[in-house]
Amino acid sequence: NAGVTQTPKFQVLKTGQSMTLQCAQDMNHEYMSWYRQDPGMGLRLIHYSVGAGITDQGEVPNGYNVSRSTTEDFPLRLLSAAPSQTSVYFCASSYSKLPTTGRNTEAFFGQGTRLTVV
Amino acid sequence: TQLLEQSPQFLSIQEGENLTVYCNSSSVFSSLQWYRQEPGEGPVLLVTVVTGGEVKKLKRLTFQFGDARKDSSLHITAAQPGDTGLYLCAGARGNAGNMLTFGGGTRLMVKP
Numbered sequence: 001n002a003g004v005t006q007t008p009k010f011q012v013l014k015t016g017q018s019m020t021l022q023c024a025q026d027m028n029h030e031y032m033s034w035y036r037q038d039p040g041m042g043l044r045l046i047h048y049s050v051g052a053g054i055t056d057q058g059e060v061p062n063g064y065n066v067s068r069s070t071t072e073d074f075p076l077r078l079l080s081a082a083p084s085q086t087s088v089y090f091c092a093s094s095y096s097k098l099p100t101t102g103r104n105t106e107a108f109f110g111q112g113t114r115l116t117v118v
Numbered sequence: 119t120q121l122l123e124q125s126p127q128f129l130s131i132q133e134g135e136n137l138t139v140y141c142n143s144s145s146v147f148s149s150l151q152w153y154r155q156e157p158g159e160g161p162v163l164l165v166t167v168v169t170g171g172e173v174k175k176l177k178r179l180t181f182q183f184g185d186a187r188k189d190s191s192l193h194i195t196a197a198q199p200g201d202t203g204l205y206l207c208a209g210a211r212g213n214a215g216n217m218l219t220f221g222g223g224t225r226l227m228v229k230p
Contacts (some may be wrong), residue, residue, distance in 0.1 A: 033217070040127065042206055042220030043161070058217070090160050106151070107218060109160030
């Protein structure tokens with residue numbers, strides 16, 4: 001039972017380089033999100049998606065792009081890496097709602113990608 | 119802007135002691151969740167509280183949602199070294215788990 005899988009686990013980039021952080025889930029969740037975690041700041045929402053073909057910006061979207069061509073995959077692209085993007089990135093997925101209660105807010109997280117931009 | 123304020127940021131206690139972590143906001147949330155995160159791992163859900171005034175117990179952990187659904191607390195009784203970790207509260211607006219607002223976290227260390 002893989003759950004949410006993120007690759008790579010670690011990455012070092014030079015300023016100005018671009019790269020894609022991969023995220024895949026096998027739980028058939030409609031909703032997927034990207035967060036970044038910085039010391040003392042909890043997790044902050046970068047982008048999210050409510051289904052294939054639908055994405056929207058979160059709290060800190062600048063410098064990042066996303067797309068959602070399939071239900072399973074939600075890659076995060078760094079267009080031109082900056083030292084301020086040094087962080088731990090988490091992908092999460094969730095159901096839109098439970099059939100029993102009509103609501104669900106539990107998010108399942110991947111193990112994270114630790115990115116350093118030098 | 120941190121919409122959810124967690125306190126304390128750090129807590130170091132001896133095994134057997136009790137502790138309370140607070141999560142406060144000026145905003146109303148439809149539900150509030152508590153996660154625990156181990157080093158090198160993603161957060162894992164402990165509990166979701168939905169109704170104002172709701173209290174949930176998970177073994178030695180007691181979670182409470184404020185009457186106005188703006189704040190929450192986590193109380194641990196007789197802490198054990200296995201409770202060591204980062205505790206995060208997260209507020210949800212609406213019914214979806216894709217847009218969570220997280221607090222800054224409380225890093226707990228329980229010494230044997």
